[in-house]
Amino acid sequence: MKKLLCLVFSLMLAVMAAGCGGGDKQAAAPQAGKTLRLVAAASMEKVFTQKLIPLYQQKHPEIKIEGVYDASGKLQAQIESGLAADVFISAANKQMNALSDKGYMDKSTVKPLLENRLVLIVPKSGSEIKGFNDFSKAKHPAIGDPASVPAGQYAKEALSKLDQWDAIQSKVSLGTNVTQVLNWVAEGSADAGLVYATDAALMKDKVTVVAEAPAGSLKKPVIYPIGVLAKAPQAEAAKDFAAFLQTEEAMKIFAAYGFAQAK
Structure with a gap:
């Protein structure tokens, strides 16, 4: 009789333990995404x-x-x-x-x-720079660094094709990315810059797009x-x-x- 009671008690404990274990499993936190x-x-x-x-x-x-x-x-x-x-x-x-x-x-x-499209931007306050062909007339021109910035590589290609590249070497500022060039023009520390049309659109209240890269100045689309x-x-x-x-x-x-x- 004692053995039977012990066996029943043991089974009850096992069932209770299993029930608790199942509850813990259901309450477990979901796996991280x-x-x-x-x-x-x-x-x-x-x-x-x-x-x-x-x-x-x-x-x-x-x-x-x-x-x-x-x-x-x-x-x-x-x-x-x-x-x-x-x-x-x-x-x-x-x-x-x-x-x-x-x-x-x-x-x-x-x-x-x-x-995308390569565009010439100037500060919203205005500028004498009206197109790619007179980009070299800017006092403080800015483009992305052609060594690492695609917009700068496109800028160099277009300016070289238009015979503007050599004339800006002593004064051009090279941005570490196209956003930096955009900010320089928006702040007025650069009076002309070459960026993507999408970037210019983000700051249309601070910069003005005066021209797109002329046909033939870039070999391939951006x-x-x-x-x-x-x-x-x-x-x-x-x-x-x-x-x-x-x-x-x-x-x-x-x-x-x-x-x-x-x-």
Whole structure:
């Protein structure tokens, strides 16, 4: 009889323990969501932080997107130095092609995403500079550093084609990214600058666009390619995010910020 009572008591304890264990399992905190790292040209920061990232995260609350924005050449160097990233968008094909050739990109995902335009801006207060052909007349001209900034590379190409490049060498200020050039002109420390049309649109209350790069001054359009890193920590989420950026919904948002869909 004692053995039977002990056995029943033991079974009761086991059932109670199992019940408590099940309750603990149900009350456990949910697993932390995935963090996707986007590495993109500085000229794209506003459209991502203000619109596209919040929209995507609303659709996919389990995914957090962390953005890193800077000159495309600097971002290329950071990726080559070991920066863990999932999606890369550069402001020129040069950086994307270099990373692809070195095996950093999943080549099957690399494709043209957007198109931008190179424009000449002056402070809202006004300037005597009216076009690319007299850019060298500016007292304090500014462009992105051609060594690392795609907008600066396009600027050098256009100015060289128009015989303006040599004349500005003693006075030109070189920005570490296109946003810095924009800010210099907006503040008045530079009286003329070359930036993307999308950047100028963000500060239309402080700068005036006086001209676009003349036809023939650039060999190719200003293309922004997109691609997923070959060793992306969140490869599947990265591919889904890249696909989202190519949808009609995303393209309408890009258009509102001055970008055009790449042809």
